[in-house]
Amino acid sequence: MRTDLAARPAPAAPGRFGPVARRVALYTALIVLAAPFVIPTLWMITSSFKPLNEIFASPPSFFSDAPTTAAYAEAFSFQPFARQYFNSVYIALVVTAITLLVSALAGYAFARIRFPGRNLLFIVVLVGLLVPSEVTIVPLFQMFKQAGLVNTHWPLILVTALAAPCVLATFIMRQFFIALPVELEEAARLDGLGRFGIWWRICVPLAKPALSAVAILTFLASWNLYLEPTVYLTSPELFTLPQALTRFTDPYGGEMWNTQLAAATMTVVPVLVVFLIAQRHFVESLAHSGLKG
Amino acid sequence: MTDTRLEPREASDEAPRGRAPARRARFWTLRRTDAATGYLFIAPQLIGVLVFVVVPVGLAIWYSLNEWNIFTGELEYVGGGNYQAALDDPQLPSVLGATAVFSGGVVVLNLVLGLALAVMLNRRFKGAVLFRTLFFSPVVVSVVAWTLVWGFLLQDNGGINGVLEQLGVDGPNWLQSGPTAMIAVTFTQVVRSVGINMVLFLAALQGVPGELYEAARLDGASSRSVFFRITLPLISPTLLLTAIITIVGALQSFAQIAVLTEGGPGLSTTVLVYYVFQQAFSFNDIGYGSTLALMLLTFVMVLTVIQWQLRRKWVFYED
Numbered sequence: 301m302r303t304d305l306a307a308r309p310a311p312a313a314p315g316r317f318g319p320v321a322r323r324v325a326l327y328t329a330l331i332v333l334a335a336p337f338v339i340p341t342l343w344m345i346t347s348s349f350k351p352l353n354e355i356f357a358s359p360p361s362f363f364s365d366a367p368t369t370a371a372y373a374e375a376f377s378f379q380p381f382a383r384q385y386f387n388s389v390y391i392a393l394v395v396t397a398i399t400l401l402v403s404a405l406a407g408y409a410f411a412r413i414r415f416p417g418r419n420l421l422f423i424v425v426l427v428g429l430l431v432p433s434e435v436t437i438v439p440l441f442q443m444f445k446q447a448g449l450v451n452t453h454w455p456l457i458l459v460t461a462l463a464a465p466c467v468l469a470t471f472i473m474r475q476f477f478i479a480l481p482v483e484l485e486e487a488a489r490l491d492g493l494g495r496f497g498i499w500w501r502i503c504v505p506l507a508k509p510a511l512s513a514v515a516i517l518t519f520l521a522s523w524n525l526y527l528e529p530t531v532y533l534t535s536p537e538l539f540t541l542p543q544a545l546t547r548f549t550d551p552y553g554g555e556m557w558n559t560q561l562a563a564a565t566m567t568v569v570p571v572l573v574v575f576l577i578a579q580r581h582f583v584e585s586l587a588h589s590g591l592k593g
Numbered sequence: 594m595t596d597t598r599l600e601p602r603e604a605s606d607e608a609p610r611g612r613a614p615a616r617r618a619r620f621w622t623l624r625r626t627d628a629a630t631g632y633l634f635i636a637p638q639l640i641g642v643l644v645f646v647v648v649p650v651g652l653a654i655w656y657s658l659n660e661w662n663i664f665t666g667e668l669e670y671v672g673g674g675n676y677q678a679a680l681d682d683p684q685l686p687s688v689l690g691a692t693a694v695f696s697g698g699v700v701v702l703n704l705v706l707g708l709a710l711a712v713m714l715n716r717r718f719k720g721a722v723l724f725r726t727l728f729f730s731p732v733v734v735s736v737v738a739w740t741l742v743w744g745f746l747l748q749d750n751g752g753i754n755g756v757l758e759q760l761g762v763d764g765p766n767w768l769q770s771g772p773t774a775m776i777a778v779t780f781t782q783v784v785r786s787v788g789i790n791m792v793l794f795l796a797a798l799q800g801v802p803g804e805l806y807e808a809a810r811l812d813g814a815s816s817r818s819v820f821f822r823i824t825l826p827l828i829s830p831t832l833l834l835t836a837i838i839t840i841v842g843a844l845q846s847f848a849q850i851a852v853l854t855e856g857g858p859g860l861s862t863t864v865l866v867y868y869v870f871q872q873a874f875s876f877n878d879i880g881y882g883s884t885l886a887l888m889l890l891t892f893v894m895v896l897t898v899i900q901w902q903l904r905r906k907w908v909f910y911e912d
Binding site: 323326327329330333334336337338340341343344347356357358359360401402403405406408409410413414415416418421424425427428430431432433434435436437438439440441442443458459461462463464466467470495496499520523524526527530531541542543545546557560561564567568571572575576579580582583 | 624626627628629630631632634635637638639640641642643644645646647648649650652653656706710713714718720722724725726727728729730731732733734735736737738739741742743745746748750751752755756758759780784788792841844845847848851852866869870873874879882883886887889890893894897
């Protein structure tokens with residue numbers, strides 16, 4: 301036991317294998333595990349450039365012998381895909397903007413301002429996180445039908461920007477503001493700022509890490525919505541991307557695989573590129589946003 | 594903590610001043626203004642939750658006591674009729690079974706794999722950040738696109754069976770038989786979402802004080818007992834939180850099922866959330882759909898309460 305300590309390059313923990321073997325084992329395990337995470341996306345991209353007769357070629361090949369962009373052209377001619385793309389982008393941006401504002405206000409108030417019933421109201425708000433959107437969608441559909449807003453983007457924007465994803469955002473903002481030193485605000489008070497001024501000039505600028513976490517989570521939540529557009533929207537020119545992706549079927553109901561894959565590639569790659577560029581930011585903002593225990 | 598330290602300059606706008614002793618009047622003024630601001634700040638969020646969550650849940654309860662008459666387009670009160678229908682529904686046991694298998698499978702696989710990845714990637718070595726990025730990347734891929742690609746790979750003549758064929762294995766027609774379809778939806782869901790748990794576990798692991806590991810090593814503890822006696826108890830709050838997030842997420846997996854299997858073959862992958870959708874929107878049975886939706890809500894609530902109760906007994910370390 302004691303001699304182990306004396307030996308300088310001692311392994312981190314007593315094991316049967318040497319450090320080199322352990323390292324090789326670690327890399328092997330990670331590469332094998334990474335396959336199902338990486339290969340589908342790569343396969344999607346390379347297959348989107350294959351002609352239809354190569355899609356199910358046997359043996360499967362990663363790259364096409366005769367790459368073509370025909371599937372990409374088809375995606376735009378088969379559906380109003382550019383329009384659908386625009387729909388998804390603008391809805392996600394509007395939802396994110398509203399959520400940032402609403403959650404920064406509510407999160408700050410729940411963290412810092414004392415008012416009667418604060419804890420009770422916070423619990424009421426948290427209920428919004430607990431109730432699955434699949435539970436509320438039936439009555440919400442009836443409510444929006446009454447209001448004449450079915451087959452418009454209003455339900456997608458309003459519900460996403462104010463219900464579950466926004467409640468998560470409010471929770472994240474509250475956790476952030478609770479941890480913020482109160483002295484900064486006191487100094488601002490002495491300088492004559494009111495609550496709103498303190499919030500806008502002092503707290504919001506300091507909350508950039510939490511706000512970017514909220515922006516990322518909210519944008520993705522809106523971008524990925526599938527149940528809601530499926531329920532509310534019937535006109536193809538109003539569709540959002542996830543919904544549009546499932547509609548590339550020929551008149552006999554068969555899947556137009558290469559067109560679908562081309563459309564999926566166009567949906568996935570921009571977000572993936574942004575993620576790869578800002579991945580550190582993505583991951584760290586998620587980890588440090590009060591979500592951790 | 595104490596509001597009296599924060600003295601707003603415009604605090605006296607709406608409260609009478611001067612009559613009562615000055616200190617007292619200012620105290621109330623400050624409180625009122627501040628409280629009013631507080632209500633104003635939370636108003637959009639509170640109203641949003643009331644209108645888009647609380648009212649719909651109330652309506653769902655009301656719908657569950659009614660039957661939708663397709664001919665008159667009106668609701669007819671049937672009392673517990675829909676609840677009786679649920680008890681008599683010959684399909685419901687199968688649906689609940691599928692829900693349990695799917696959610697249970699997703700939670701167990703997700704937590705085990707997420708924790709394993711986090712432990713492996715919590716060391717410093719070349720490529721750690723790259724691997725972390727790769728394992729996280731499916732999280733940012735849209736669910737529908739991700740599921741479509743897996744559906745493509747899982748076709749009978751698709752990529753997965755193509756690779757298996759090269760290895761001399763005759764792969765099954767994954768999506769056309771119950772057990773393999775269930776494996777497919779579970780696996781697809783785990784791979785897409787495990788990155789979130791991995792990141793949360795990584796953050797938790799980095800919060801474990803290094804001295805504890807040093808001390809354990811000096812005491813000659815094996816790496817296994819270090820993991821089970823030190824690491825696991827210390828990250829148990831995160832474990833619990835991720836368990837809640839994962840199970841609630843699994844119970845709400847609609848897109849994965851809708852795109853990959855449409856609940857099939859037969860009812861084998863028809864989980865509760867998909868069944869709710871079918872009843873309410875495919876069969877237009879709003880009353881019964883709402884009844885099932887409330888069942889889903891009850892599951893989520895019960896699970897959350899159980900986990901919060903466990904938290905008291907089971908979590909050793911907090912803040």
